[in-house]
């Protein structure tokens with residue numbers, strides 16, 4: 249019988265290994281604002297796209313080369329292997345305020361958590377999902393960079409209290425941070441549950457959360473003045489630094505991993521990750537894991553009919569009804585999904601993981617949220 253593994257503990261045997269730069273980068277640009285064009289030459293670190301939202305960070309080329317193709321979904325860069333890169337920005341010279349925030353955004357940081365003061369800053373140091381060990385690897389190996397990120401975050405958020413949330417049994421520290429220990433069992437690593445454990449309240453005011461991964465990126469930007477153009481990912485129990493836009497095909501070949509026809513490759517973790525539809529997809533910001541599932545490991549996920557067994561409701565830490573909400577999403581009745589608590593879902597994926605009928609519950613929920621967001625943005629732009 250298949251044993252479901254919920255533990256968030258790490259067994260870190262080695263450091264972070266660099267994946268060699270690929271010959272070609274594939275960047276997902278759907279819904280982004282393009283800042284380059286086909287046949288243009290780009291330097292490493294040059295902005296190629298911006299996020300349309302007020303807080304989203306810019307996207308940069310991870311290597312120098314020529315933009316060889318652009319379509320609605322992807323931008324492809326043929327890398328030339330040269331060391332042609334952008335000049336660093338002196339982030340430390342900027343005082344807290346709009347200019348610093350705008351500079352961080354231009355360097356690729358999402359500034360939502362940094363753009364207003366808060367009483368408490370929580371650094372989420374738990375590994376995000378079972379089998380993903382990035383957070384503890386960074387806490388173990390990259391303390392100096394994390395502390396540089398924390399100094400910059402303090403400058404902007406001005407918290408009275410900083411808390412490092414980490415797994416029971418772990419012994420990491422960050423300068424000036426109080427320690428809160430949390431049982432290392434999924435979904436305890438999700439921000440909403442970490443905040444509840446630290447403050448004793450659900451969705452309290454005056455609390456900001458940064459993951460260790462976000463703090464690491466902030467620290468690198470603070471120390472180098474250059475945009476972050478890679479991500480750290482756990483693959484088969486080890487951690488790798490992967491240039492953004494590296495195709496899954498290149499990654500698998502570099503690591504000698506074989507994927508057979510019918511297998512599923514997932515970017516992210518086992519509960520919240522998303523299956524890639526092509527091995528030519530590139531690694532994105534925020535991808536912290538990759539794994540392959542053999543075609544015979546699980547029954548396939550399908551748009552089957554809900555049998556009302558109630559398993560998903562029993563497993564939902566958001567105390568909502570994923571069966572009902574997913575049905576409303578499936579039939580595009582998004583307002584009804586919202587009425588029944590869509591926005592209380594923090595996308596842990598436990599409902600989909602436990603669904604007897606193997607319905608894609610998390611995908612339906614994400615679909616409903618995305619559709620509501622898009623329709624509200626379009627209403628605002630018309631007003």
Ligand code: SF4
Nearest residue numbers: 564566593596597599
């Ligand atoms: S993903 Fe599913 S189980 Fe998790 S909070 Fe949302 S509805 Fe509940």
Ligand code: SF4
Nearest residue numbers: 554555557558560603
């Ligand atoms: S677990 Fe799946 S089949 Fe059971 S009630 Fe939930 S959605 Fe329906």
